[in-house]
Amino acid sequence: MTKLSVNINKVATIRNSRGGNVPNVVQFAKDAQSYGAQGITIHPRPDERHIKYQDAYDLKPEVYTEYNIEGNPIDKFTKMVLEIKPTQVTLVPDAVDAITSNAGWDTIKHKDFLVEKIQEFKAQGIRTSIFVDPDVKQIEGAKATGTDRIELYTESYAHEYAQGNKEAIKPFVDCAKLANEIGLGVNAGHDLSLDNIQFFKENIPGLLEVSIGHALISESLYLGVENVIQMYLNKLK
Numbered sequence: 001m002t003k004l005s006v007n008i009n010k011v012a013t014i015r016n017s018r019g020g021n022v023p024n025v026v027q028f029a030k031d032a033q034s035y036g037a038q039g040i041t042i043h044p045r046p047d048e049r050h051i052k053y054q055d056a057y058d059l060k061p062e063v064y065t066e067y068n069i070e071g072n073p074i075d076k077f078t079k080m081v082l083e084i085k086p087t088q089v090t091l092v093p094d095a096v097d098a099i100t101s102n103a104g105w106d107t108i109k110h111k112d113f114l115v116e117k118i119q120e121f122k123a124q125g126i127r128t129s130i131f132v133d134p135d136v137k138q139i140e141g142a143k144a145t146g147t148d149r150i151e152l153y154t155e156s157y158a159h160e161y162a163q164g165n166k167e168a169i170k171p172f173v174d175c176a177k178l179a180n181e182i183g184l185g186v187n188a189g190h191d192l193s194l195d196n197i198q199f200f201k202e203n204i205p206g207l208l209e210v211s212i213g214h215a216l217i218s219e220s221l222y223l224g225v226e227n228v229i230q231m232y233l234n235k236l237k
């Protein structure tokens with residue numbers, strides 16, 4: 001089974017544009033779960049332009065499914081995750097000024113840093129995942145860090161699929177097969193959508209979780225949040 005974790009960053013982006021509390025991100029998370037989402041993902045960035053650190057604390061008592069916090073483990077982020085103790089932390093090597101995530105970790109070059117961070121989180125019972133490009137060398141490197149899971153960075157798949165190039169799935173299949181063999185759980189995310197999710201799910205062995213935000217919120221403008229979540233759940237069966 002592949003779990004759907006709804007990324008609510010975009011809900012916070014709309015809220016922040018007016019400075020009040022509309023839409024309410026905590027209520028949105030509660031509603032998404034009641035509509036069947038099996039997880040809530042947030043990705044606070046250092047400039048707090050969408051999800052704010054305070055949101056991460058406010059969400060904790062209301063997320064009764066899987067709570068996934070993504071981000072670059074700078075000191076402030078690490079402290080927050082260790083205090084909140086979500087179900088999962090996903091480490092992403094974002095530059096401070098990145099518009100959105102645009103690369104996975106070099107798990108070989110940054111092995112020592114990742115080992116240290118992963119031990120810190122796992123010691124508090126938090127499942128770990130690291131964001132990686134679809135490159136088997138990076139999957140082997142990820143295994144050596146001690147992480148529980150990887151999150152495959154799916155931007156290249158999403159882009160190519162939209163151009164009609166279904167072959168773009170191949171490196172993801174190879175990485176997932178290797179991850180399954182060596183005992184790493186497989187998550188995936190970035191630019192997944194109602195258009196491309198089913199083909200991805202059908203071809204990736206052992207896909208445990210997808211986190212989806214930008215497309216899901218955009219599709220909901222036309223189709224409604226509850227309906228869109230149901231549509232994803234049907235495609236992920």
Ligand SMILES: CC(=O)[C@@H](O)[C@H](O)COP(=O)(O)O
Pocket residue numbers: 007009010043045050070092099100101131189190213
């Ligand atoms: C790691 C990943 O792919 C997502 O978390 C994505 O980066 C969402 O972040 P933004 O909402 O800031 O684009």
Ligand SMILES: NCC(=O)COP(=O)(O)O
Pocket residue numbers: 007041043070151188189190191192211212213214215216
């Ligand atoms: N980890 C990926 C994520 O949370 C959502 O990415 P996107 O759907 O907003 O591109």
